[in-house]
Amino acid sequence: MTLPATKDDTVTPLPFKAAPATIVPLGALRPRPIDIGAVLRAVAQATVPPLVVLAIILTVWQVLCSSPGSSLPPPSQVWTDSYELIVDPFFVYGSQDIGLGLRVLTSLQRVAIGFGLAAVMGVAIGAVIGQSVWMMRGLDPIFQILRTVPPLAWLPISLAAFMDSGPSAIFVIFITSIWPVIINTAVGVRNIPQDYRNVAAVLRLDQREFFFKIMVPAAAPYIFSGLRIGVGLSWLAIVAAEMLTGGVGIGFFIWDAWNSSRLSDIIVALVYIGLVGFVLDRLVGLVGAIVTRGTSAA
Amino acid sequence: MPAYLAIQNVGKTFTRGAATTEVLRDISLDIARGEFVSIIGHSGCGKSTLLNLIAGLTEVTAGGIILENAEVSSPGPDRAVVFQNHSLLPWLTVYENVNLAVAKVFGRTKSRAERHEWIMENLDLVQMAHARDKRPTEISGGMKQRVGIARALAMEPKILLLDEPFGALDALTRAHLQDQMMEIHARLGNTIIMITHDVDEAVLLSDRIVMMTNGPAATVGEVLDVPLSRPRKRLELASDRTYLKCREAVLKFLYERHRFVEAA
Ligand SMILES: Nc1ncnc2c1ncn2[C@@H]1O[C@H](COP(=O)(O)OP(=O)(O)OP(=O)(O)O)[C@@H](O)[C@H]1O
Ligand SMILES: [Mg+2]
Numbered sequence: 378m379t380l381p382a383t384k385d386d387t388v389t390p391l392p393f394k395a396a397p398a399t400i401v402p403l404g405a406l407r408p409r410p411i412d413i414g415a416v417l418r419a420v421a422q423a424t425v426p427p428l429v430v431l432a433i434i435l436t437v438w439q440v441l442c443s444s445p446g447s448s449l450p451p452p453s454q455v456w457t458d459s460y461e462l463i464v465d466p467f468f469v470y471g472s473q474d475i476g477l478g479l480r481v482l483t484s485l486q487r488v489a490i491g492f493g494l495a496a497v498m499g500v501a502i503g504a505v506i507g508q509s510v511w512m513m514r515g516l517d518p519i520f521q522i523l524r525t526v527p528p529l530a531w532l533p534i535s536l537a538a539f540m541d542s543g544p545s546a547i548f549v550i551f552i553t554s555i556w557p558v559i560i561n562t563a564v565g566v567r568n569i570p571q572d573y574r575n576v577a578a579v580l581r582l583d584q585r586e587f588f589f590k591i592m593v594p595a596a597a598p599y600i601f602s603g604l605r606i607g608v609g610l611s612w613l614a615i616v617a618a619e620m621l622t623g624g625v626g627i628g629f630f631i632w633d634a635w636n637s638s639r640l641s642d643i644i645v646a647l648v649y650i651g652l653v654g655f656v657l658d659r660l661v662g663l664v665g666a667i668v669t670r671g672t673s674a675a
Numbered sequence: 676m677p678a679y680l681a682i683q684n685v686g687k688t689f690t691r692g693a694a695t696t697e698v699l700r701d702i703s704l705d706i707a708r709g710e711f712v713s714i715i716g717h718s719g720c721g722k723s724t725l726l727n728l729i730a731g732l733t734e735v736t737a738g739g740i741i742l743e744n745a746e747v748s749s750p751g752p753d754r755a756v757v758f759q760n761h762s763l764l765p766w767l768t769v770y771e772n773v774n775l776a777v778a779k780v781f782g783r784t785k786s787r788a789e790r791h792e793w794i795m796e797n798l799d800l801v802q803m804a805h806a807r808d809k810r811p812t813e814i815s816g817g818m819k820q821r822v823g824i825a826r827a828l829a830m831e832p833k834i835l836l837l838d839e840p841f842g843a844l845d846a847l848t849r850a851h852l853q854d855q856m857m858e859i860h861a862r863l864g865n866t867i868i869m870i871t872h873d874v875d876e877a878v879l880l881s882d883r884i885v886m887m888t889n890g891p892a893a894t895v896g897e898v899l900d901v902p903l904s905r906p907r908k909r910l911e912l913a914s915d916r917t918y919l920k921c922r923e924a925v926l927k928f929l930y931e932r933h934r935f936v937e938a939a
Pocket of ligand 2: 722723724838
């Protein structure tokens with residue numbers, strides 16, 4: 378097979394910026410005078426627009442929800458209701474009564490296990506599938522269907538299979554996030570230029586060497602775009618996964634707050650989840666940008 | 676006793692589904708140890724295919740290729756290839772690219788320090804030691820090609836296979852690399868097979884020039900000896916009678932007897 382590296386339009390490697398890899402001898406690093414005005418302007422450009430929009434949203438929300446009969450609390454009420462949760466993420470008042478920061482850490486641990494498994498297995502499975510045209514043809518449609526199943530739908534099956542809520546929760550995270558990793562890795566492997574395969578063949582690299590020295594680095598931009606989608610999905614699955622585990626995760630906190638009608642708490646938790654998801658996404662993106670330095674410029 | 680490299684009645688037919696294309700038919704060629712042989716022919720006649728057969732990257736469908744009394748059946752570092760588009764791995768530095776080959780070929784027989792020496796020696800040979808920590812994207816096309824040659828030489832191959840190694844380069848860089856190639860060949864005495872489109876390059880570098888007929892089912896049309904003494908100097912040769920005669924013979928073959936016909 379000498380297919381040209383056709384880009385699949387659903388799976389494109391993220392346009393990681395290749396960091397300039399110029400090597401500067403230490404002695405050459407002279408402290409440059411920093412233009413404070415320019416730095417301030419750049420910071421302002423990045424922060425002022427979102428802050429303005431945020432202020433507008435809060436104002437509109439406040440106005441809309443201030444009437445006595447409104448079903449949702451306005452921001453001012455959220456602030457007073459959940460003051461404790463907002464100002465101190467790490468308080469511990471009892472085994473079940475802890476700050477949202479600590480809850481997030483518990484959930485992150487769960488996501489780390491589920492997503493970690495998904496990443497390792499996804500890359501391994503994707504590599505095998507990408508190597509074989511027939512596996513690709515046979516399995517790709519099935520994966521395309523499975524990847525659209527929402528996390529909540531996996532819950533009953535998972536519970537029935539594991540009979541225990543802990544492993545089931547991790548499985549739900551795993552199964553939600555593995556598909557983009559598999560699919561992207563497979564596409565990346567399929568697009569490895571024939572030249573690299575020829576180099577490997579001439580050197581007689583064995584399977585293991587080929588995997589680590591050619592396949593993973595060559596497919597890295599694809600793999601990381603899969604991982605980035607995957608980590609987003611795994612965080613999306615956390616609420617569903619923790620509905621059944623109970624305990625102290627942020628997902629279960631929302632479920633619990635709903636059951637006791639603490640709407641303000643839910644809103645605060647949503648903000649936490651959003652922020653953490655954002656950070657996770659950026660983190661994987663950053664790691665990808667560092668790892669794929671060079672590859673993406675192939 | 677067969678030749679160092681014996682290509683015997685080799686044929687290659689590609690099959691895809693019901694469609695078959697006979698690219699090469701009945702190619703026979705003996706190459707001696709230390710010989711520099713060029714293969715020249717029109718685009719698409721099957722030169723790269725022939726090189727890939729010798730490299731073992733594709734399998735022959737008829738005949739056989741024998742290197743030092745052993746049949747070629749799979750690729751290996753004893754037949755190092757310099758590909759048309761350098762094919763360096765972009766995520767490795769120049770040094771690491773050569774090291775990939777050296778670690779694989781000499782991992783057991785040379786110590787770490789010896790391997791380092793060997794890598795630097797080969798980079799020196801193509802004058803690329805100064806760029807050892809650069810990545811392929813940071814060096815020019817000619818430099819990439821030189822690193823590709825260093826990587827191939829570092830495998831200490833029985834045969835060096837070059838697929839239009841200087842094809843994508845400007846004339847000045849090309850001339851420079853041709854001189855370097857002649858020097859390396861003089862110094863190390865490698866057996867080299869080089870594909871080229873360039874008549875001057877073929878005459879300047881080779882001991883023999885293999886001229887291929889047009890495909891489909893291309894074969895060896897003619898083999899020309901180049902009886903020029905070495906070392907060769909391009910400026911002196913420009914008016915040399917033997918040189919001009921060889922050049923004319925190749926041109927005649929390519930443009931009179933086997934003119935390029937656009938395949939329908
Ligand atoms: N894998 C393949 N399957 C089918 N046909 C092929 C395959 N590889 C090459 N061919 C055909 O073999 C013929 C010769 O190809 P080859 O690449 O060897 O030509 P070439 O002489 O190297 O040309 P160029 O000088 O342009 O590099 C072409 O007609 C090509 O279409
Ligand atoms: Mg070719």
